[in-house]
Amino acid sequence: xxxxxxxxxxxxxxxxxxxxxxxxxxxxxxxxxxxxxxxxxxxxxxxxxxxxxxxxxxxxxxxxxxxxxxxxxxxxxxxxxxxxxxxxxxxxxxxxxxxxxxxxxxxxxxxxxxxxxxxxxxxxxxxxxxxxxxxxxxxxxxxxxxxxxxxxxxxxxxxxxxxxxxxxxxxxxxxxxxxxxxxxxxxxxxxxxxxxxxxxxxxxxxxxxxxxxxxxxxxxxxxxxxxxxxxxxxxxxxxxxxxxxxxxxxxxxxxxxxxxxxxxxxxxxxx
Amino acid sequence: xxxxxxxxxxxxxxxxxxxxxxxxxxxxxxxxxxxxxxxxxxxxxxxxxxxxxxxxxxxxxxxxxxxxxxxxxxxxxxxxxxxxxxxxxxxxxxxxxxxxxxxxxxxxxxxxxxxxxxxxxxxxxxxxxxxxxxxxxxxxxxxxxxxxxxxxxxxxxxxxxxxxxxxxxxxxxxxxxxxxxxxxxxxxxxxxxxxxxxxxxxxxxxxxxxxxxxxxxxxxxxxxxxxxxxxxxxxxxxxxxxxxxxxxxxxxxxxxxxxxxxxxxxxxxxxxxxxxxxxxxxxxxxxxxxxxxxxxxxxxxxxxxxxxxxxxxxxxxxxxxxxxxxxxxxxxxxxxxxxxxxxxxxxxxx
Numbered sequence: 001x002x003x004x005x006x007x008x009x010x011x012x013x014x015x016x017x018x019x020x021x022x023x024x025x026x027x028x029x030x031x032x033x034x035x036x037x038x039x040x041x042x043x044x045x046x047x048x049x050x051x052x053x054x055x056x057x058x059x060x061x062x063x064x065x066x067x068x069x070x071x072x073x074x075x076x077x078x079x080x081x082x083x084x085x086x087x088x089x090x091x092x093x094x095x096x097x098x099x100x101x102x103x104x105x106x107x108x109x110x111x112x113x114x115x116x117x118x119x120x121x122x123x124x125x126x127x128x129x130x131x132x133x134x135x136x137x138x139x140x141x142x143x144x145x146x147x148x149x150x151x152x153x154x155x156x157x158x159x160x161x162x163x164x165x166x167x168x169x170x171x172x173x174x175x176x177x178x179x180x181x182x183x184x185x186x187x188x189x190x191x192x193x194x195x196x197x198x199x200x201x202x203x204x205x206x207x208x209x210x211x212x213x214x215x216x217x218x219x220x221x222x223x224x225x226x227x228x229x230x231x232x233x234x235x236x237x238x239x240x241x242x243x244x245x246x247x248x249x250x251x252x253x254x255x256x257x258x259x260x261x262x263x264x265x266x267x268x269x270x271x
Numbered sequence: 272x273x274x275x276x277x278x279x280x281x282x283x284x285x286x287x288x289x290x291x292x293x294x295x296x297x298x299x300x301x302x303x304x305x306x307x308x309x310x311x312x313x314x315x316x317x318x319x320x321x322x323x324x325x326x327x328x329x330x331x332x333x334x335x336x337x338x339x340x341x342x343x344x345x346x347x348x349x350x351x352x353x354x355x356x357x358x359x360x361x362x363x364x365x366x367x368x369x370x371x372x373x374x375x376x377x378x379x380x381x382x383x384x385x386x387x388x389x390x391x392x393x394x395x396x397x398x399x400x401x402x403x404x405x406x407x408x409x410x411x412x413x414x415x416x417x418x419x420x421x422x423x424x425x426x427x428x429x430x431x432x433x434x435x436x437x438x439x440x441x442x443x444x445x446x447x448x449x450x451x452x453x454x455x456x457x458x459x460x461x462x463x464x465x466x467x468x469x470x471x472x473x474x475x476x477x478x479x480x481x482x483x484x485x486x487x488x489x490x491x492x493x494x495x496x497x498x499x500x501x502x503x504x505x506x507x508x509x510x511x512x513x514x515x516x517x518x519x520x521x522x523x524x525x526x527x528x529x530x531x532x533x534x535x536x537x538x539x540x541x542x543x544x545x546x547x548x549x550x551x552x553x554x555x556x557x558x559x560x561x562x563x564x565x566x567x568x569x570x571x572x573x574x575x576x577x578x579x580x581x582x583x584x585x586x587x588x589x590x591x592x593x594x595x596x597x598x599x600x601x602x603x604x605x606x607x608x609x610x611x612x613x614x615x616x617x618x619x620x621x
Contacts, residue, residue: 014337014348022377029374037362040403105358109419112322114347115375 014114023116027123030110034097034127038134044093048131052086052139059206060146067207072147079143080160080232081205083136084225087168088200090135092192094128094172095179099188102180102270121267125172132168136161151237160235163245167228170252173259180266205229224251275300275335275427275458276321282329283316283482290316292482293330298458298475300426303449305473305490306462313482314462315355318431321460322352334427351420354431354462359412359419361405365396368404368415372422390418394448410441417448428452430461434468446471470494478577485577500542502549505535505562512536515558522549540565 038044056075059082064074101107101120110120140148140161150157175192182188202219203209204226209217220226227248234241276298283291291313298304308314319325321332323343332339335349359368366387373383391400394414399407404415413433420428430449434442449472453459463469469476470490478486478493486493502523506515512533519527519538522545527538540546543565553560 014345016342016345018344025377026375029371032374033360033363033367033371036367037360040364041362104361105355106360108319108324109352109358109372110375111324112347112350112352113372113375113423114344119375 018114018116020116023119026115026119027126030120030123031126034124035130037097038127038130044131045134048090048093048134049138051089052082052135053142055082055086056139056142056146063206075143075146075148076151076237077233078206079139079148080236081229082143083139083161083232084164084167084229085200085205086135086139087132087164088171088196088225090132091128091168091172091175092189092196093131093175094125095175095177095182095188095192096185097128098124098176098179099182099185103185107270117268118264121176121264125169125176128172129165129169132165136164152235156235160232163231163235163248164228167224167248167252170256170259173256173263177259177263177266180263180270199223199225203229224248224255227251274298274333275302276304276333276460278317278321278330278332280330281317281320281327281332283313283320283325284328289482291320291327291330294479294482294484296321296332296460296477296484298460300458301453301456302474303453303459303461303472305469305476306460306479307464307466307469307476308462308479309464312479314479315431316482317479318352318354318429318460318462322350322429323347324352348423349426351423351425351428352431353413353416353420353433354429355435359404359415362403364401364403365391365407365415365418366400368419369422372419376423378422386422390421394418395444408441410437410444413437413441413445414448417445421452425457427458427460430459432462432464435464442468480577500540501537501566502540502546503535503537503562503564503566504553504560507559507561509534511558514556515553518549518552518556518558522552535562 038048056079059078060071060075064071064078068074068077098121101124107120111117140157178191178195179188182191200206202212202216203223204220209220209226212220224247227244228251230239231241231244231248233239234244274297276296278294278296280293280295281291282289282293294313294317296304296306296317306314306317316325320327321334321339323339323346326340334346337345337349339346360371363371366384369387369390370383373386374380378386388397388400391397394417396411396414396418399411404412407415417430417433433449434445437445446468449459449461453472459472461469461472473490476486476488476490476493477484502519504515504519504527506512512529516527516529516536519536523538523540525539527536529536546565550563
């Protein structure tokens with residue numbers, strides 16, 4: 001071991017290019033970093049868990065009776081919707097973290113290292129999957145404590161969760177783009193929530209869209225959240241699944257195809 | 272041996288601001304190049320270009336013989352960067368930060384861990400290794416930053432204002448670390464706003480202002496250019512300013528400059544040897560002194576000498592308005608041949 005010097009070591013001729021495999025390994029290292037950060041940042045973890053709990057309690061007990069006649073009845077209906085909403089909100093974290101990384105200078109550290117250019121972005125997003133999984137587990141778990149019951153079978157319920165996660169993986173590229181275009185973390189939060197509220201509420205996530213005015217129904221019907229929530233409902237409590245699941249995944253694919261390149265481009269611009 | 276760092280005519284614009292206007296830099300392997308300049312001079316921009324973080328708009332730069340634009344990946348394998356910008360992850364512990372970088376550089380889990388422990392010990396951070404970096408003090412933080420840039424055993428190290436904002440003790444610690452690295456044969460490019468820092472550490476100094484290199488040379492060369500030390504004298508009685516000026520001029524062979532308030536005289540002195548003579552004669556002439564101090568030339572004076580303008584605008588002193596008329600009057604009455612220089616602000620320096 002070379003304990004004597006800080007820097008002396010065997011010098012090898014530097015490589016001209018980076019192999020894709022190294023890029024993947026870099027991404028995994030940075031994924032590990034994101035996960036480690038979740039573990040060490042208690043506030044983030046508490047916030048991540050409290051939010052779905054709060055939404056479930058508020059919606060079920062405040063609106064439940066008025067919308068469905070009883071909270072228990074509404075819970076069965078709204079849980080898949082809140083699941084979608086929670087994970088959607090959690091995607092904001094991707095943009096926040098990227099924004100923070102850029103403003104604190106850790107991105108510059110990464111960029112001065114001989115690692116794949118895309119690894120920090122990929123690492124941040126793969127690390128965030130962990131956060132989404134936590135959101136899903138807390139939402140479904142707490143829902144079940146309140147009395148939610150899967151009426152289909154466990155596999156279908158898991159499929160519903162995977163569907164939501166897949167959708168979140170597409171949505172987080174929008175968040176990443178915002179994170180790189182907006183100057184401050186506060187800006188990301190304000191901008192992100194402002195954009196998300198109409199998407200969440202003008203949809204079939206929390207209420208049936210039948211009572212909305214015609215123009216709003218048109219929007220809500222086209223809203224991919226409506227499709228995603230309907231597919232989850234079908235998978236968890238029964239009903240049609242195939243069309244809604246297929247269409248929501250098409251949406252996810254579309255979002256990915258449009259926003260992933262945009263986010264990567266914005267990221268390169270920062271380079 | 273080829274130059275470890277070489278930049279020719281670097282140009283970088285940010286919108287309408289010209290951050291670099293054709294800067295040339297060069298450092299031989301194993302030496303320390305000090306890049307000296309005030310805020311906004313273009314130091315950081317130059318570092319960012321040399322470390323591949325920024326593309327130049329013009330010019331050419333090589334690090335370790337590789338072009339920073341076309342061979343950026345190779346350059347990144349040779350360099351380490353610490354500074355105002357490249358940072359560590361606040362939310363992770365000191366150990367985790369260093370392991371992360373080791374893993375990114377392709378070290379195995381075991382070697383990344385032992386390299387982290389080695390660096391933490393070397394930088395006196397072993398006790399804080401398991402704490403998140405956000406709990407570190409300013410000096411500790413700078414040390415973990417420095418350690419982070421050394422994980423990959425760089426041949427060329429870029430330090431962007433490594434001691435800005437540190438207290439004197441932490442500052443001298445960082446200086447010791449840098450000396451240790453140089454002893455290992457690392458080439459260092461160091462930007463600083465402090466002349467004494469460049470003086471302490473650098474083999475060569477480049478002075479940058481407004482994106483242009485305005486002087487290069489060894490610290491000694493530069494200091495002889497700006498006149499070593501500066502003597503400041505404030506007579507207790509402002510009316511004696513003229514007499515004091517005459518005495519200072521006689522002993523130093525230079526024309527003293529009066530402060531804007533007309534109370535203080537500043538003159539470059541070749542060395543401390545002339546001081547006893549000056550003090551004796553002031554005493555014999557019966558001039559009481561309110562202040563008599565010798566200090567090193569500041570960056571400000573380097574700039575004044577080299578560029579004719581101040582590095583940064585001085586805040587206007589509160590007493591200026593009250594003291595000024597009397598001081599100017601005396602100066603022009605009693606030392607008429609010197610009055611132009613005396614009443615003029617400290618521009619007198621060539």
